[in-house]
Amino acid sequence: MLKIYNTLAREKQVFTPINAGKVSMYVCGMTVYDYCHLGHARVMVVFDMVSRWLHASAYVVNYVRNITDIDDKIIQRANDNKESIAQLTERFIQAMNEDAAKLGVIPPDIEPKATDFVGGMITMIASLIEKGYAYAADNGDVFYAVNHFAGYGKLSGKSIEDLRAGERVEVDSNKRDPMDFVLWKSVKPNEPSWDSPWGKGRPGWHIECSAMSSHHLGEHFDIHGGGQDLQFPHHENEIAQSEAAHSHDGKPCQMVNYWMHNGFVRVDDEKMSKSLGNFFTIRTVLEKYDAEVVRFFILRAHYRSPLNYSDQHLDDAKSALTRLYTALRAYPVIDTEINWQHPQAAQFKLAMDDDFNTPEAMAVLFDLANDVNKTKSLASATLLKNLAGVLGLLGRNASEFLQGTIASSSLQQATEPTLDSRSIDGKILQRAAAKTAKNFAEADRIRQELADAGIILEDSALGTNWRRA
RNA sequence: GGCGCGAUAGCAAAGCGGUUAUGCCGCGGCCUGCAAAGCCGUUUAGACCAGUUCGACUCUGGUUCGCGCCUCCA
Numbered sequence: 001m002l003k004i005y006n007t008l009a010r011e012k013q014v015f016t017p018i019n020a021g022k023v024s025m026y027v028c029g030m031t032v033y034d035y036c037h038l039g040h041a042r043v044m045v046v047f048d049m050v051s052r053w054l055h056a057s058a059y060v061v062n063y064v065r066n067i068t069d070i071d072d073k074i075i076q077r078a079n080d081n082k083e084s085i086a087q088l089t090e091r092f093i094q095a096m097n098e099d100a101a102k103l104g105v106i107p108p109d110i111e112p113k114a115t116d117f118v119g120g121m122i123t124m125i126a127s128l129i130e131k132g133y134a135y136a137a138d139n140g141d142v143f144y145a146v147n148h149f150a151g152y153g154k155l156s157g158k159s160i161e162d163l164r165a166g167e168r169v170e171v172d173s174n175k176r177d178p179m180d181f182v183l184w185k186s187v188k189p190n191e192p193s194w195d196s197p198w199g200k201g202r203p204g205w206h207i208e209c210s211a212m213s214s215h216h217l218g219e220h221f222d223i224h225g226g227g228q229d230l231q232f233p234h235h236e237n238e239i240a241q242s243e244a245a246h247s248h249d250g251k252p253c254q255m256v257n258y259w260m261h262n263g264f265v266r267v268d269d270e271k272m273s274k275s276l277g278n279f280f281t282i283r284t285v286l287e288k289y290d291a292e293v294v295r296f297f298i299l300r301a302h303y304r305s306p307l308n309y310s311d312q313h314l315d316d317a318k319s320a321l322t323r324l325y326t327a328l329r330a331y332p333v334i335d336t337e338i339n340w341q342h343p344q345a346a347q348f349k350l351a352m353d354d355d356f357n358t359p360e361a362m363a364v365l366f367d368l369a370n371d372v373n374k375t376k377s378l379a380s381a382t383l384l385k386n387l388a389g390v391l392g393l394l395g396r397n398a399s400e401f402l403q404g405t406i407a408s409s410s411l412q413q414a415t416e417p418t419l420d421s422r423s424i425d426g427k428i429l430q431r432a433a434a435k436t437a438k439n440f441a442e443a444d445r446i447r448q449e450l451a452d453a454g455i456i457l458e459d460s461a462l463g464t465n466w467r468r469a
Numbered sequence: 470g471g472c473g474c475g476a477u478a479g480c481a482a483a484g485c486g487g488u489u490a491u492g493c494c495g496c497g498g499c500c501u502g503c504a505a506a507g508c509c510g511u512u513u514a515g516a517c518c519a520g521u522u523c524g525a526c527u528c529u530g531g532u533u534c535g536c537g538c539c540u541c542c543a
Contacts, residue, residue, distance in 0.1 A: 043543045162471045163539065227543030269535070273542055301482065306536070316481060320492045326506065359483050363491040373507055440502055458506045
């Protein structure tokens with residue numbers, strides 16, 4: 001029985017889908033004006049994991065993750081770069097897809113772009129005006145009248161009064177209330193625009209998610225996710241827009257049953273963010289670390305906990321993942337159905353059903369690795385690989401991981417020359433001959449020579465294995 | 470200022486009112502020509518102060534410290 005921590009309720013709740021056996025999930029994706037950083041990696045990996053677990057739990061999942069391809073920063077960046085907005089966003093959508101693929105993120109079922117939904121947004125704004133939740137100002141902007149929506153603040157736990165007290169924003173004189181937020185921005189020079197009943201302009205940020213989620217998942221759907229920083233104002237405003245626009249006879253229509261928010265990636269105990277400038281892009285990190293190590297690192301913490309980034313932590317993650325792959329090295333494991341009755345599989349399931357407790361689920365993986373090493377059980381090795389597969393881990397051949405270089409990544413610039421496997425095998429043969437001749441000094445010299453090149457040898461009864469440090 | 474989250478061993482990170490989390494690192498042993506890997510064992514815990522309880526890292530209250538949101542942000 002799956003339990004999910006629901007931000008709306010501030011507690012874990014048993015997950016009951018609106019339609020039995022089906023899950024509709026919407027996640028706020030990226031604004032594509034730059035490369036994705038590790039914080040974006042976390043959202044993608046976390047909700048990929050959620051979607052995989054729902055699949056593994058036999059749900060039919062409809063997973064939507066949007067792409068914001070029109071906003072202030074995009075316009076500015078395109079201007080700075082002297083390229084068109086379409087060129088800029090296309091470039092970074094492409095980059096995002098490459099990064100996601102490397103991290104083992106399965107593409108969502110639908111990835112709608114905001115610019116493809118302006119018509120739907122206009123319809124929704126018109127409906128909000130008609131129902132009295134929004135108003136057009138004299139300058140052509142359209143605002144949402146926050147105090148007309150009774151439930152405002154229910155997600156973030158804020159009250160309109162508290163928000164007013166903490167008011168830090170420049171008051172826009174076109175607003176009737178400082179708390180009102182913009183649904184439609186009137187056109188400004190050198191900015192793209194669309195025709196609307198309120199004149200040329202472009203949509204505000206929040207309305208796109210309301211329009212896209214209802215178009216693809218309906219007025220009422222199961223799960224809505226995103227980073228913790230979107231809780232307010234973005235998600236709060238989405239609720240206000242959707243529930244008001246879809247209201248019938250003045251009664252709001254519940255938009256989402258379960259709201260999920262993942263914790264931040266931090267650097268030196270501070271939130272990693274563009275504004276602080278302390279971010280690492282995914283591709284920068286992948287120059288140094290295998291993408292699966294990064295995925296492992298993300299999933300090793302619970303999705304709601306803060307996740308501190310440092311090289312030391314990634315080194316640690318790499319060692320841990322190496323242990324798992326090492327356990328699988330000698331076994332011809334294949335993908336099979338998981339028998340959830342098996343004690344360790346059941347333990348894994350229990351952990352995952354408890355609000356996606358991946359750290360605890362991973363402990364089961366290490367337990368299985370110990371079994372494999374101790375008992376040489378092919379069954380345990382198979383279960384290990386298949387359970388890890390549910391998390392999108394251990395998908396490669398062990399040797400591919402242990403002997404591969406991150407240089408195989410297309411992003412990797414040529415680093416110091418590394419030995420190819422053929423010459424390594426040659427050295428191993430030379431060393432074997434020296435060992436047979438009891439010339440241990442020579443054997444050790446060869447081993448050291450390889451060690452200096454980052455190749456670690458491991459003798460076993462069946463021969464010598466090697467892996468990259 | 471308002472609202473919220475957190476504090477676990479050298480590092481990272483979970484569960485749990487009483488019984489080994491787990492990984493990395495360290496130490497000892499086995500194995501090995503020697504290593505490495507692996508196996509076995511093992512040292513370091515639960516910010517602080519009270520309270521509830523037969524018993525609290527786990528529940529309650531307070532203190533201190535850290536972080537986040539309240540403005541674009543995953």
